[in-house]
Amino acid sequence: MDLLHNLALGLNTAATMQNLIYCFVGVFLGTFIGALPGVGPLAAVAMLLPVSFYLPPETALVMLAGVYYGAEYGGSIASILLNIPGTPSASVTCIDGYPMAQQGRAGVALFSTAMASMFGALFGVVVMVLLSPRLAEFALLFQPAEYFSVMVLGLVAASIVSTSGVVRGLMMVCLGILLGTIGVDVNSGETRFTGGIPQLRDGVSLVVVAMGLFGVSEVITSMRGTTQSYAGAGMIGRMFPNRDEWRRSFMPAVRGSAIGSFFGTLPGTGQTVASFVAYALEKRLNKRADQFGKGAIEGVVVPESANNAAAQTAFIPTLTLGIPGSTTMALMLGALMIHGITPGPRMISEHPELFWGLVVSFVFGNIFLLILNIPLIGLWVRLLRVPHYFLYPAVIVLICVGVYSISNSLTDIWATLAFGLVGYVLRLFRFEPAPMLIGFVLGPMMEEYFRRAMLLSRGDATVFFTRPGSAALLLVAILMLCATMLPWRRWLTAGLSRRRQA
């Protein structure tokens, strides 16, 4: 059978000593880099790209890919422990992960993150193996109208995710969208809201916004001592979830992985949307929705399984079409181009050992991640005992290094600190940064796809409803919003709890 033959070929490539070692090196570096606030997978892959000059192409790709998904996992560590997401897609994990750490359940949170990540990643790999050619065709079926509707769904999801209420969530989403309008307008080529500053022509950098709003503002908040009690923090406590927690985590992990696998295949939307949408849907579906935001284990499992599944399936459009879905993916294609391999639709048939080797290495890499990280959990949790006057300055330094490394710009560092102040003021008024971040990420894309769809239809707005894919996505978004806004839900839950008491 073709599939078995391909997998055997992949195993041949992935299981050589050299590739296993580089795979391990990749996920090891990735975890650490992802755990550092500000230094994301992009910076890490860029730093390691020169090394790939001296490695065979499949080894280079296995290592760089390891850094990439390792960082996706590592990004959750700082979210849980410090409330500072290491990567933007980990910002959802803060919502329940950080309360868990404050309740002294950091060990459980980190362990379930590790398990959920592996589950999500392996789910994504299976989807990839079974469906890879189909998925590429599927990604191509998505036209501007569908992308627009996906963005709408993502934004609705983001406002529901907020623990301070849908209205406040929507306000922050809108603020994020407004911030995203800064820069050159795609359709007219005119600059908008740049104040004549050339650096703003490309808009405000995502890392600057994310690190300012989450990282710097968290440090300021904790300096003022306004964060809630640290009573439980620093206790290692138990690490393994109890039976009830295992049971409660399973279905959310399956749903998170499925949603993540879906969004991963769409170039450009990726992990961040996947984790927000998965969390929002789970919050609608889960019986324990009232616990979300207060340290529910499902609230950690869902986004982590989703963003790790998405991290794996994101390789599909990149490798099967040769078109990178993100800057990090562009770097990985660069590693192949250094070796004279041209990314494109023929790559899988011309270099099957490379594609299937990479896929099989994902399995090894994710197992390595688990083996590597379970012993480290105790160490990470002990980090919380480091006095804050050491820890927080170190965090600030790291954020500055990370932000600077993206485009070697000092202006970016000042901008990050400014966003830190903005984020702090917002927090004082109980506005959360997560919906603002996703508004900032998705808003400009939504506008771009909306206007492109309108250009293609020559101004006919009905395309969003007449194309079945787009209509279905918009319907889900409307249902999600109604389910939150309408009062029947409150009656229902009230009724249920009354019955339970009785």
Next chain:
Amino acid sequence: MNRKTFLATMAAIFATTALPAFAQDDWPERPVRILVSFPPGGSSDLVARLLAEKLSVSLGQQFVIENKPGAAGTVAAQALQQAQPDGYTLMLSNLTPFNVAPVRFPDTPYDPIADFDHITYVGTVHLGLFAAPSAEITDLDSLVNMARSQPGLLEYGSSGVGSWGHVIAEQFQDESGAELFHIPYKGSGPMRLDFMGGVVPTIFDAVPQNLPAVAEGTAIPLAVSAPERIASLPDVPTFIEAGYPIEAENWLGVSTPAGVPAAIKATLDAALTDAMALPEVQAQFDTWGLIREPKSNEAFSSYVQDQLTRWTPLVQAATQ
């Protein structure tokens, strides 16, 4: 390795890239920076990295790539303009920041000719016009006929307003009387995705990255913007053959701030020329579709000037 050791290592890595500057005669005596106006991973970045590696070997000092993407390459060019003309800051220069952006953004704070020394010409890629098989366009004539009989019905994609694809597409419409409908994208990647998905039937895009799709049969090349037919697409006519005086080159070169000592320029030019003569570099350039021709230092300087003169009215016409 604990967190602190790791942090210390990271700090050390970043500290070494920021050593203070000393002017010296025996260039290069310390690492040289090469600014690249694109994020890592693209073909220009790879060209810079390949050359940096060869220069590090032949000149005995590290040549370090510094990616400064943004604002159509003007961020990197401005950083080059402000750097000391001591030979320790170079840039992999290209069409956009030196010939297109200064016209499109009149507040660009540098003069693309007077503020720089353009040292060595590296090579060029050309622009191609491609059609999707579903559009049922087989050659340039059928496209022109279709676009004349149904003006504005046929869409074309470009990598952005004011990008070279857009500028040349406008020139093509002026010359041929064909009327196309512009769909701008943010860069070439998303455009090619929509092209493969059948959303835009035609695109104006750099040739090399579309060659796999041409081989696969999912992109039909209609014309290229080279002066003569190119080796990678020998059967495809040039715009000039088809009767439209359209030529476009996205050139790559190495430039420095104005005022670098002549001895340093000569050393750099010679080292770059030697590096580009290496068989492995030539082979690599071939697979990336980079077309080379020898150009002396003077010829390259006047080439950049000529290109600016040629692009200025075209860019103004396309973006008003």
